[in-house]
Amino acid sequence: MKDFTAYLNETEEIGFVEQVADAIIHVSGLPKAKPDEIVVFETGEFGQVFSVQPSYVEILVFSKKQVKPGIRVTRTNEVLKVPVGYELLGRVIDPLGKSISGIKPLKTPSEKRPIDTPAAGIVKRRSVTKPFETGILLVDLAIPLGHGQRELIVGDRKTGKTSFLTRTILNQTRRGNICVYAAIGKKKLDVKKIEEFFAQNGVLDKMVILASSSEDSTGVIYLTPYTAMTISEYFRDEGKDVLLVLDDLSSHARFYREISLLGKRFPGRNSYPSDIFYTHARLMERAGNFITEKGEASITCLTVAEATQGDLSGYIETNLMSMTDGHLYFDKDLFYLGRRPAINPFLSVTRVGRQTQTQLRRDINREIMSFLSLYEKMQSFIHFGAELNESVKATLATGEMIIHFFNQAINEVVPINLQIMAFSMLWSNLWRGHDTAVIRKQLHQILEAYNSDKKFREKIDKLAESDSFNKLLRVLKVEGPQIIKAVSQKYGN
Amino acid sequence: MDNTLILNDILGDIKTVAELDNFLAEIENVLAGLFKVKNKSIEEILDKAAGKSTAEEIKKLIENNKINPSDYSSVEKLLNNLKEALKKIQIIKISLAVDPSEEMTGHIFDWVKENMGDGIILDIDKDESILGGAIISFNGTYKDLSLRRTLEEIFQTKKREIMNFAK
Numbered sequence: 040m041k042d043f044t045a046y047l048n049e050t051e052e053i054g055f056v057e058q059v060a061d062a063i064i065h066v067s068g069l070p071k072a073k074p075d076e077i078v079v080f081e082t083g084e085f086g087q088v089f090s091v092q093p094s095y096v097e098i099l100v101f102s103k104k105q106v107k108p109g110i111r112v113t114r115t116n117e118v119l120k121v122p123v124g125y126e127l128l129g130r131v132i133d134p135l136g137k138s139i140s141g142i143k144p145l146k147t148p149s150e151k152r153p154i155d156t157p158a159a160g161i162v163k164r165r166s167v168t169k170p171f172e173t174g175i176l177l178v179d180l181a182i183p184l185g186h187g188q189r190e191l192i193v194g195d196r197k198t199g200k201t202s203f204l205t206r207t208i209l210n211q212t213r214r215g216n217i218c219v220y221a222a223i224g225k226k227k228l229d230v231k232k233i234e235e236f237f238a239q240n241g242v243l244d245k246m247v248i249l250a251s252s253s254e255d256s257t258g259v260i261y262l263t264p265y266t267a268m269t270i271s272e273y274f275r276d277e278g279k280d281v282l283l284v285l286d287d288l289s290s291h292a293r294f295y296r297e298i299s300l301l302g303k304r305f306p307g308r309n310s311y312p313s314d315i316f317y318t319h320a321r322l323m324e325r326a327g328n329f330i331t332e333k334g335e336a337s338i339t340c341l342t343v344a345e346a347t348q349g350d351l352s353g354y355i356e357t358n359l360m361s362m363t364d365g366h367l368y369f370d371k372d373l374f375y376l377g378r379r380p381a382i383n384p385f386l387s388v389t390r391v392g393r394q395t396q397t398q399l400r401r402d403i404n405r406e407i408m409s410f411l412s413l414y415e416k417m418q419s420f421i422h423f424g425a426e427l428n429e430s431v432k433a434t435l436a437t438g439e440m441i442i443h444f445f446n447q448a449i450n451e452v453v454p455i456n457l458q459i460m461a462f463s464m465l466w467s468n469l470w471r472g473h474d475t476a477v478i479r480k481q482l483h484q485i486l487e488a489y490n491s492d493k494k495f496r497e498k499i500d501k502l503a504e505s506d507s508f509n510k511l512l513r514v515l516k517v518e519g520p521q522i523i524k525a526v527s528q529k530y531g532n
Numbered sequence: 533m534d535n536t537l538i539l540n541d542i543l544g545d546i547k548t549v550a551e552l553d554n555f556l557a558e559i560e561n562v563l564a565g566l567f568k569v570k571n572k573s574i575e576e577i578l579d580k581a582a583g584k585s586t587a588e589e590i591k592k593l594i595e596n597n598k599i600n601p602s603d604y605s606s607v608e609k610l611l612n613n614l615k616e617a618l619k620k621i622q623i624i625k626i627s628l629a630v631d632p633s634e635e636m637t638g639h640i641f642d643w644v645k646e647n648m649g650d651g652i653i654l655d656i657d658k659d660e661s662i663l664g665g666a667i668i669s670f671n672g673t674y675k676d677l678s679l680r681r682t683l684e685e686i687f688q689t690k691k692r693e694i695m696n697f698a699k
């Protein structure tokens with residue numbers, strides 16, 4: 040960017056700061072100011088035209104430093120652009136594209152893109168057909184996602200949402216996809232922990248972490264998800280599948296509410312401005328599955344929203360639910376019962392995930408959901424204290440086993456083929472009579488074998504290509520015990 | 533308040549922002565003095581609170597609006613309206629390399645009045661760094677007609693020639 044004097048001489052327009060209200064500044068003059076245009080103050084700060092009124096221009100300032108009344112302002116004839124490129128991988132940057140971590144300086148990418156662009160039209164879009172693996176058993180088997188899907192991650196605070204996201208990012212980066220993680224108004228310590236986690240797991244070079252902390256100016260926090268989406272679009276145009284995590288849009292809504300109230304916008308429901316839906320919808324619409332010059336590529340968007348007291352009918356939560364392709368609900372009651380992840384499969388929805396599944400996975404999905412539904416109903420019998428017959432007891436025991444099966448350790452990521460095999464072995468009663476500790480141990484051994492033994496992995500992958508669930512179960516009646524035995528012998532201790 | 537002619541007269545005497553501020557300060561003094569018990573008549577108030585020319589203008593205004601000079605509420609309302617009208621005056625900011633004399637200020641003001649119309653006053657400040665010429669801004673438009681800018685442009689466009697000349 041050029042300096043104030045250069046822009047002043049170029050545009051030959053001047054304004055003067057009349058009123059300062061934290062992030063919103065009223066400027067007189069600047070007769071040809073356009074909405075979203077960048078303006079520069081003579082002190083070096085810059086901002087964006089928020090709105091144009093008859094007697095003044097409203098500027099959203101991007102600096103925490105106080106701007107004083109009387110200071111001169113000039114237009115730039117430019118919109119806000121951020122640098123995008125492969126140089127950003129492995130870095131933590133702010134929403135304006137500057138590096139905020141790392142010892143070596145960031146080599147600024149040469150290409151710059153505007154942060155607020157219209158979403159691609161229908162011609163460039165493709166249906167969601169490729170399955171998206173999170174590495175979480177419950178999600179991949181029961182509530183499947185697809186590449187290009189927008190999925191809302193909603194739940195109370197401290198219910199394991201971030202843990203789910205970090206595992207998903209781990210899985211996706213290990214598969215060669217690019218991940219962009221946007222931390223919106225988070226504590227610096229939390230961002231640092233996330234950076235260290237991914238660095239320790241060796242995947243930071245496949246990620247961009249975009250962070251705005253709670254002490255940054257409201258204008259900069261507001262920009263965060265838009266910058267993250269712009270960076271994702273760059274990698275999508277390079278032919279890469281991108282995972283974009285927006286953590287979280289409910290706090291983004293609060294910051295936008297603050298900006299709007301300072302700008303004297305009429306408060307609507309819960310004092311949110313009337314364009315809060317548009318603010319998020321125009322962002323979410325930029326994700327999806329597209330055809331680019333370099334082939335088919337997608338932006339899968341996992342948006343986080345924090346609910347209060349389990350209330351899914353909140354304003355922002357319902358807004359986000361209507362603009363996404365489903366939601367995963369993190370239930371605090373399940374969390375307190377020790378379920379990890381605490382996803383409630385009955386209150387979670389996936390609108391486009393099932394069309395990406397093979398016949399085998401659809402069969403498994405149907406079995407799981409119908410069984411879990413039956414299990415939930417059976418639970419109510421226990422409360423009555425009635426005597427249970429053998430079939431009910433068997434169902435309850437199987438249900439408990441499946442619930443334990445879906446519990447995953449905090450950093451455990453399970454590939455989809457192994458998920459299919461493990462569930463199928465469980466469903467075939469190969470572990471009948473064993474307690475859950477033994478089953479968990481053997482599952483760990485199978486996972487270890489899958490990750491380390493190429494032949495074993497190929498065998499599992501081949502079995503997972505079966506046409507149907509029943510066929511796979513028939514095969515596992517023979518192969519299953521052999522697999523368990525071989526793994527126990529090799530990895531038993 | 534339909535006092536266009538009177539307002540034009542007032543504006544004819546006020547050329548700069550400093551003069552306007554002075555005039556407004558005197559109106560404030562008059563307003564403050566209006567309801568003080570010890571003041572007996574409007575003439576007394578105007579004598580104490582305002583300069584001669586300001587007092588004359590205010591008397592003309594009161595006469596023109598057919599207000600009873602002892603009806604202080606109406607006088608207050610009139611003066612407040614005058615203040616509001618004066619706030620709408622447009623200001624043209626000019627930066628010069630020198631402190632302008634009164635004659636120079638008068639010339640500039642006359643030119644502005646003739647070419648841009650009434651209702652505009654000058655805000656002139658001194659900035660030696662511009663070397664000469666002027667920097668003008670009005671209604672958000674900015675024009676740098678200074679000698680400094682001209683020299684900068686010359687140095688940029690004719691850099692090579694100047695360097696050769698210097699050798």
